[in-house]
Amino acid sequence: MVHDRTKRSQRKTRIPTNLKKRKSAAKDKKSGEIKCGIKSCDGFSDKHMGGRSISQDDAIDVWGESGFEVRKGRVRICKSCYRIMKKEKKDDNHY
Ligand SMILES: [Zn+2]
Numbered sequence: 078m079v080h081d082r083t084k085r086s087q088r089k090t091r092i093p094t095n096l097k098k099r100k101s102a103a104k105d106k107k108s109g110e111i112k113c114g115i116k117s118c119d120g121f122s123d124k125h126m127g128g129r130s131i132s133q134d135d136a137i138d139v140w141g142e143s144g145f146e147v148r149k150g151r152v153r154i155c156k157s158c159y160r161i162m163k164k165e166k167k168d169d170n171h172y
Pocket residue numbers: 113114115118119120121154155156157158
């Protein structure tokens with residue numbers, strides 16, 4: 078029989094809370110974060126920059142089937158690409 082219980086004094090280990098300092102991620106969000114879905118374009122499609130999300134069908138009409146990248150079923154395009162698309166669509170509407 079083992080009867081050897083030593084009394085262990087439990088010491089409270091205190092971890093200084095100020096060790097974990099939260100790094101305030103003060104990133105400049107002036108430029109875009111979401112790249113334009115059109116492969117030949119390197120603009121940004123962020124909302125605050127006038128970006129839009131369009132349907133794949135619309136994108137295919139203007140840039141062809143492999144000219145863009147699809148995200149969650151939508152194509153995010155930048156402002157200037159949106160304008161290109163609108164123009165293309167207009168030309169298409171003469172019937
Ligand atoms: Zn673009």
